Amino acid sequence: MKCYNKIYTLMLTLGLTAVSLTSCSDDNESSSLYPAVIPAKVEFNLPEAQQQLVYTDATGAKCLPMVKGETLQLNYTMTPDDVTYSDVIWSASNADFATVSDQGLVAAVNGDGYSIVQVAPVGMHEGSGINANIKVVVSSEMHKATAINVTSTSTEVYAGDTLHFCAFIAPENSTYKTVKWSVDNEAAASIDPSTGILTAKQADAITTSVKVLATALDGSGIVGERTINVKKIVSPENVSIDQKYSAANGYECALNEQTLNLAFTTVPAECTTSLIKWTSSDESIATVDAGVVKFKGFGKVTISAATPDGNTSSIELNIPCGLVRETYRNESHYSFRPANDAVKYTWGDGFITVTTAATNATTQRADLKWYDLPLTLHAGNYPVLAVKIEDAKDLGIGVTGRNFNMDVVGKSESGKEYKALGGGNNKWSNELKCADGSRVFIYDLSKVAFKTGGVAPTNESISFNIFQLKYADIKTISHSLDYKVYWMQTFKSIADVENYVKKVDGIAYEVIK
Known part of the structure; x- marks a missing residue:
């Protein structure tokens, strides 16, 4: 047996941290390589009060509004949990507006500008992207909301479906750009307080009115609202398309009109019409969605509607060549x-x-x-x-x-x-x-x-x-x-x-x- 002096080699880079150990061993024994665990991800842990203020600007950056003189302790999580070397460096891109200490304390220095605050592992290769950053937007003083306009793509939503709401805060230079969302009828709908995504619930009534509220976070007491209807899911048992525009009745559709809204009735009258399946016999001539026909070419086409139970109704449309x-x-x-x-x-x-x-x-x-x-x-x-x-x-x-x-x-x-x-x-x-x-x-x-x-x-x-x-x-x-x-x-x-x-x-x- 041969015996060697112990040799320890420590290599520290972002891509590789290793310990190579050679000790007394038999000639046939081999050395072992123990790879270090390097950082894979760094994320901020913002307090809930500040997290609800974060918004995304036109550049796609996550922005945290602060008022001149405010301070905030930033914390972070580095993964995996067992990283070998967990020291970090804090930096701020523009100390004229916001600074950050070596311990992550952010201070809003001056108003009407921004500073990018970043935390990154020590030894990180440039451009590797292992960091967390946030755009600290500083106002010289608190500009409170005076009005909130709430919008959505629809005023109706069926049970089980979702609807996204947006809030537009006035004036444009309001310090806080986000709101807290709520509803006045939680039996009929719930809403994520930060994202404004409403989920409708199956209420007892066919139609239930729900008021969606957007409350300013700046203490101004300003609230915006929008009323929607939550529709109960009721399966249609039968459907009948009005034949006013039927080719059999001599009606001819003009291609340039582009669309035709077909009138139809259902049993029961108040049912979930989105459960009706609409089809076209030739989509090169016309397509159909929820009873709205879109003309694509000339010819005759049959539009059909079917209930979940298989009851159907059809209409033949004629789009003749040359009709303007x-x-x-x-x-x-x-x-x-x-x-x-x-x-x-x-x-x-x-x-x-x-x-x-x-x-x-x-x-x-x-x-x-x-x-x-x-x-x-x-x-x-x-x-x-x-x-x-x-x-x-x-x-x-x-x-x-x-x-x-x-x-x-x-x-x-x-x-x-x-x-x-x-x-x-x-x-x-x-x-x-x-x-x-x-x-x-x-x-x-x-x-x-x-x-x-x-x-x-x-x-x-x-x-x-x-x-x-x-x-x-x-x-x-x-x-x-x-x-x-x-x-x-x-x-x-x-x-x-x-x-x-x-x-x-x-x-x-x-x-x-």
Whole structure:
């Protein structure tokens, strides 16, 4: 047996701390390597009173608000628990606003700025990320809340579901950016006091009112509130879709309208409608969610609703190629409006009012553009395009002339190009003068040719990527004027246009051309 002097080697780095021990041993004995346990994570342990004040700013940083002169003892946890070397270094990025002692005591020095306070293990390699830091935001004085606005994405929530609430504190420079959340009816809902996430409970009533409260943490006593309804889960036994828009009843849907809200009834009437399963027979034509149909393409599609017990109801919808219907009944989506920002317009439920812009000292202009492109026309299905609009010459303000031009560019299914419907100014085929002072300008696609492409084919569609009504050369006038646009639609015949004006618009008309 050979005997050696004991040799101890201590290696300390962030990546490796080891003790190598060699002692008396037989020649066949091997030495042992004992790896040290290095820090893996460091986290702050904030007192509960301060933890509820922490918020996340626009940069994603965790922020702790403090007032000038305040101090706070920060504590931390280092994992794993059995780290070999647990000493740390405290640092603050900007001592002008906040400092930190070697023992983690933070002091708010000056107001209206911030300092990043960090605790990190000694010997840590630069950039390794093993540290904990918090952005200490210092105010020169306490700016208390004066109002709290509470919002949520819905005012209804079903039992078992969650709903997230947000609080917006005024003024903007309030020192504390967070609130304490609570509810006035804990039998119907609970809410996390710090996150504002509400969980609805199964109450006895079909609908239970719950008031959500957001209380300021600065002692101001300011409280914001929002009332919601917690809905009891009641399984639907039967469902019936209203057939008003059914293809069987002759109704046709226009692709440009984008959505259709289907009316339906259930048994029982007050049930959890989210349990109804909605399906579409062809999602390339239309999709459906909770009875709201979204149009995707042309054709017929069957929309079905089914209860958990398997009772179903269906409706067949028809979205024919070439049908265009803009009647200004959906303020959240309308396609035909001014072509540029210089021309102003306002919504009017059934029309828009357009204000012209100057072309020069004596001429006004207000072009209208179709935005929901491509716009598809099909002369075989709907050969008549009509626009109901107020004519500047009828407004009684001295307009001596105007030009009305359909500037369009499109291609047929076979690839033929079509440009400039009518081929020039004021080339419509028919005209109606209505009793409400408007006119209907009609383009019969079987008679009015395009400047390029000729007359529209009846056996295929034309898809337009540019579709603009140039309403120009309004003169002689030195100021802007307002005119109304009521609708732009396609029809199967001119007789259908006249019938629409008489029965749907409910006004008399005179045939001018």
